Amino acid sequence: MATTHILKRQGVAPTETELLVDRALQDLEAHSPELKKDLRPIQITSAKEVEVSTGRKAIVIFVPVPLLKATHKVQQRVTRELEKKFSDRQVLFVAQRRIMKKPARINRAKQPRPMSRTLAAVHDKILDDLVYPTEIIGKRTRVKVDGSKTLKVFLDSKDATNLEYKLDTFSAVYKRLTGKDVIFEFPAEQAF
Secondary structure: OOOOEEEEOOOOOOHHHHHHHHHHHHHHHHHOOHHHHHHHOEOEEEEEEEEEOOOOOEEEEEEHHHHHHHHHHHHHHHEEEHHHHOEEEEEEEEEEOOOOOOOOOOOOOOOOOOHOOHHHHHHHHHOOOHHHOOEEEEEEEEEOOOOOOOEEEEEEEHHHHHHHHHHHHHHHHHHHHHHEEEEEEOOOOOOO
């Protein structure tokens, strides 16, 4: 069976998880005619399995940045179908972004580094990609006495019922991808 949705460099073999996701996407494309047209252009660059907590795992699917908008069109339906197929795992889509190192005297580049390639910008975009169907409405950085930082992210409360069970998955995946601690929560309703 040909790997139609995997986009890799020449000579790099896909992993077992990537082949599993590719097979599931091909099944979706073959068996659901309403998704067929939207699934055809979607490619994945890699897929990783992340341990969320004891016994629970998540599959993080990386897509190229130019195809992210097309992926967002069908992301909710595809995520729902893939979570049905992988019943014990949750599925998240993230764009494959590149971080360029800070220019120094030795490795000064001919062009300035784009702001979208900085570490902070890439980490912010990963955060947006992880929680995609909902929006981030606020962020707070909490610095503890020992110097450790924790980022508190407030999500739009209209999606609380759909995403409540995924909050610990978002935290674990973000910690694995960036190394930063983050807490996701929905803000309490303010009474005036």
